[in-house]
Every structure is written in structure tokens, then in C-alpha cells.
Amino acid sequence: MRLSWFNVTSLTLGFAFLYLPMLILITYSFNESKLVTVWAGFSTKWYGELLQNDAFLDAAWITLKVAVISSTFATVLGTMAAYVLVRGGRFLGRTLFSGMIYAPLVMPEVITGLSLLLLFIGIGLDRGVMTIVLAHTTFSMCFVSVVVSSRLISFDRSLEEAALDLGCSAFEAFRLVTLPIIAPAVISGWLLAFTLSLDDLVIASFTAGPASTTLPIKIFSAVRLGVSPEINALSTIMIAIVTVGVITASIVSKRSLVRQRNEERAAVQG
């Protein structure tokens, strides 16, 4: 394979387009001036102000709580759903089931948000942390299920069959054989569900109550008034967390892949 000048140009321009806006945002979070588009010298004062802003800190805490709980539920439900989709065979309403897994991936958020809110009101559930958790679990379990099922499809089924032949119950075979193999996909599913929940504005706006404002709702109402260096600082912190998280996750998954390969090689040679 050779990289022609055309490929180099498109990669350079493409990644510049993807990254320049975020780099500008990060740079100007260290700007002294209140005006975000005029550079007036280096300063970290906006970070200090952010840490004193109780409204943001409260919202951040609620957001984190919602994200941890909903992504954990979503991982359990999504893994079950993936298992059913890939290994479940035929059952009544399978097409409807797979439709309900794929549709939320692309469903416009305003529709999902509106419909869930009307459900919660219909059954008389008070809006708050719980309703956001229910809403987030529902759409992120579908993402988890897609991630996990792609791993389930690619793995060797005879390993499970061997475990069953050797006397494992179906559940033991899942716990001792399947789960360790699909673990990296389950973990990245959890991470995906977690970030989706952290990120969500529209569905949270519909399902949140007055006392459960999440960080995106807070940011959105601030941003509607225009650009502010405090929001830049907050964005920078969030970008930094995600970057560290993604890089760590990719290193961990690469290591586990290498270890798995070495073990397989050792098993073949042994």
C-alpha cells in the first residue's frame, strides 16, 4: 500500500477539520479576557471560578450519578439482548425485538424524549433522577447490545459447546467461558453507555424534574446566551477526561488482545 499525495491531503485536512475547533476551544479556556475571541494572555482563572460555581458542581454530581447507574443497568440488559439476538435462535416476535434494538440507535432524540415523558406522566411517576435513569438505560442498552453482539458473532461457538459437553450448565458455560471472552466488548459497551448518558441533553431535558438538572441542561442554557470562558473551561475538563479514558481503554484492550494471543500460542505449542 502506498499513500498518494491525495490520501495525505485528505487525511490532513480531514483531521484538521475534526480537531481544530476543539483545539481552539481548549486554547481559549486559558484566556485572561472575558471576550472569548480576543487573546489577552494566559490565565487559569476560569477554572477557579468554575470550581466555585455550586450550580455546575451540583449538576455534575447528578449527571455522574445518572451515568453510573444507567450505564450499569444498560450493560446488563444490553448484554442479555445481544445474547438473545445472536444465540437465542427463533422465538415469537424476533423481528420486533431486533427492530427495537436498532431503532433507538437512530431515533431522533426529541421523539424518544417526548414519548418517555408522556409515559412517565401517564403512569404518575415523578420526574427526577429515576426517570432520567430509566430513559438513559433504555436507549443506551441498544448501543451496548450492538457492541456486544458484534463480539459474540465473531467468537468460536465450539468453546461454549465444549463447556456444555464437559458438564457445565448453560449459565456456568456463559459465566466461565463466554463472559471472559466477550468481557472487552462488555466493558467498552459500559463506557459507551456512560458517555452517552453524560452527553445527553434532549432526552434528559424531557425527563428531568426541576430538582434534577443535569450538566448538559445547565451548559445548554448557558450556551444559548452566547460563548463564555467558563463554559470553555468546563468543556476542556470534559474533553480531557474523555481523552484519557479512551486512550486508557484502547491500551488496556490492546494488552488483553496481546495476552490472549500469547496464551493461544502457548496452548498450541504446549
Place this chain on the structure above:
Amino acid sequence: MQRFVLIAVPYVWLLALFMVPFAIVFKISLSDIALAIPPYTPTLDDGFAAFFAGLDFENFAFLASDDLYWKAYLSSLQIAVLSTAMTLCVAYPIAYGMARAPEEWRPTLMMLVILPFWTSFLIRVYAWIGILSTEGFLNQFLLWTGIISDPLTILNTNAAVYIGIVYTYLPFMILPIYAALDRLDGSLIEAAEDLGCSRFQAFWLVTIPLSKNGIIAGCFLVFIPALGEFVIPTLLGGSDTLMIGKVLWEEFFNNRDWPVASAVAVILLLILIIPIVLFQRNQQRQAEEEA
């Protein structure tokens, strides 16, 4: 028994929190607005006969009579179609370059595409406000280079909405196309060139058709959510940017007219049902091909 529980738990969850809510939206779209909260009638408390007698298509008739709504649907469709095409044009060369890059670069390039996707959508849209505004970075740059002598108005126009959609949805288009190009057997292109195709012909006749599945998946992943987009038209668009997601939001939160908001959602869903079914078929076929 175990199998039954395994199927039933996620199934019932999705039925209760995905399908039932749609049924409720549909029902409320046929109801009348009432002064009480929740602001709609009728309810099931009065019995089935009264319930069905209270339903009518008034809200849909209202949507049809007011040209705000159908203009919003049309303009959403236009924005979604055009921005999907633009995203494809930007994404394809990037995906192609990634698939042609040396093997050892690819995981890094892949991570560079995924990273923005993990970063907050809201933040990525927000970043463009500072770039596109009249005294923003783009205008500063263009004035500095002397290309323009007066600042351009981009923020709060449809152009800003297109830029925002292309930017935020780009990873969704790159990844499936890259996946398809990555699997493509390079010897097929060599064969085409040996048989007398020019490089462009080989690209047009071999590479594009073989990456068709990736292109289709990417287009659905951009088009469907873009059609109902709310954040981008609200933050980057202007007062004349009409998009149905924004209309629905305003109908619900500002006008508090839940039946009309529901009717808007039902029609949006009807428009989307065909692309969603096609998307799901495409995904399922690909999954089966891989298996």
C-alpha cells in the same frame, strides 16, 4: 426456563419503555388540549366509549392548515438530505486515506476518528459558535489573509447548520465506510487496472460498488438523526432556520401544547419509518454476512 427469562427481561423492558411510549404519543396526538395538567383529554378513567369518542384528527388537521409545519418538514428534509450528501463527500476521502495508510497507523487513525465521537456533542457544536460568529476566528482569519474585506455572516444562518451537522456526524459516516474499505481485497483493484481500467475507472467501477454497504449504513446513520436534529439548529441556526425538531421542542416547552407536539412527532415518525426499517435490514444483512 432460563432461556425464557433471558429473552423476556430485555424484551419486556423495550416494550414498556420504547413501544408503549409511542402508543401513548399516538393517542395524545388524537386528543384535545385541556386547561388541566397534564394538558390533554380524554383519559381512560371515563371508560372506553368516552375514550374513543374523544379522539379525533383535529391536531393533524391543524398541522395541515398551518404552513409553518409542512414548511418545517420540507426544510428539515432538505437540510438532512443535503448535509448527508456533504458528509459523504467529506468522509469518503478520509475513510479511503485511512484504508490506504500503512497497517501500523490504522489503529491510531481509527482512534482519532472515534475520539470526537466520544466527546460531548453539545461541546462540539458549541465550539463552532466561537469560530463562525461575526468577530469569530474564521472571519478574523479570512480578514487577515485579505480574502474578504467585510466579515461574513455565517452564524445563525442555514450554512452554519450544514457545517454543524457535517462536523458532528462525520465519525458516523467515516467508520462504516472505513470498515467496508478495510475489508476490500486490493487485488481486485489491481486486476481492474491490469485489465485496462484507468485508476479513476477502477475506483468508480470496483471500489465504490464494493464499499456500497458502508456508504448506505453511513448515510442512514447521518440522515435519520439529522432530520430530527434539535441542538444544531437551535445553537447555530437563525430565527429563519426551520427544523421540525426545533418546532416540536418549542411546541412542547414554550407553547405547552402537548397534543400538537405529539402530532408533530407522529408525522416525523411516519416519515422516518421507511428509512429506519431499511437501516435495520441493512444492519441485519451485514451481521449475517459476517457470521
